[in-house]
Amino acid sequence: MDDATLTISSKNYSSWSLRGWLLTKFSGLAFSERIISPDDPAMRAELLLMSSSFLVPCLNHDGMSIWDTLAIGEYLNEIKPEARLLPEGRARRTYCRSISGEMHSGFGPMRSALPMNLRGDFPNFKVWTRAQADIDRIAAIWRDCLDRYGGPFLLGERSMADAMYAPVVTRFLTYHVAVDPICGAYCKEIMAMPEMVEWSEAARSEPDDVEELEVEF
Numbered sequence: 264m265d266d267a268t269l270t271i272s273s274k275n276y277s278s279w280s281l282r283g284w285l286l287t288k289f290s291g292l293a294f295s296e297r298i299i300s301p302d303d304p305a306m307r308a309e310l311l312l313m314s315s316s317f318l319v320p321c322l323n324h325d326g327m328s329i330w331d332t333l334a335i336g337e338y339l340n341e342i343k344p345e346a347r348l349l350p351e352g353r354a355r356r357t358y359c360r361s362i363s364g365e366m367h368s369g370f371g372p373m374r375s376a377l378p379m380n381l382r383g384d385f386p387n388f389k390v391w392t393r394a395q396a397d398i399d400r401i402a403a404i405w406r407d408c409l410d411r412y413g414g415p416f417l418l419g420e421r422s423m424a425d426a427m428y429a430p431v432v433t434r435f436l437t438y439h440v441a442v443d444p445i446c447g448a449y450c451k452e453i454m455a456m457p458e459m460v461e462w463s464e465a466a467r468s469e470p471d472d473v474e475e476l477e478v479e480f
């Protein structure tokens with residue numbers, strides 16, 4: 264039954280929309296997408312009614328509104344446990360929650376210096392020191408996970424953590440961030456997921472006129 268709606272914004276620029284969308288796809292919950300334009304006042308007013316934070320993504324399901332990406336992930340894990348957004352085993356789940364939380368609350372310098380822009384291509388991009396420190400930490404998390412759990416995804420099987428880090432993968436490619444072969448292989452794995460291919464194609468066909476979003480998200 265298609266009774267769920269996920270409200271998102273630009274597929275090219277909105278990294279939180281991508282995370283929420285991937286989580287919902289991974290969960291197997293049938294859903295319709297509702298794409299809002301952040302510039303449209305009528306849509307913003309409507310969004311406020313659904314998402315108290317005024318932010319996307321927001322999932323509406325079974326008479327409830329769930330906003331904030333981590334809450335959406337936890338909700339989907341609750342209703343679709345068989346999808347294993349949170350992996351089996353307490354140690355793995357704890358690790359998954361910790362690195363997902365670190366992404367959710369951290370890496371501000373990297374996020375603002377390298378905004379998600381799937382259509383972008385910046386080969387000579389200069390990464391400043393604080394953003395580089397975030398990049399180094401993310402690469403260390405990935406290496407540790409892939410070594411600990413054997414890949415090909417962060418916790419072995421695909422999980423919430425891969426949705427949380429997928430927009431970082433796109434940034435590494437867009438800004439030509441140099442990464443070691445282990446992290447490079449992980450980036451390839453993420454970009455080859457059918458869901459990521461579908462999202463990237465939609466991002467490429469989105470109208471190219473929302474310049475101010477390039478400095479956000």
Ligand SMILES: N[C@@H](CCC(=O)N[C@@H](CS)C(=O)NCC(=O)O)C(=O)O
Nearest residue numbers: 277278279301318319320331332480
């Ligand atoms: N902590 C929030 C962050 C969500 C967020 O910042 N969303 C951005 C889009 S990527 C947003 O809605 N910005 C306001 C707008 O588009 O009008 C979450 O995890 O969902």
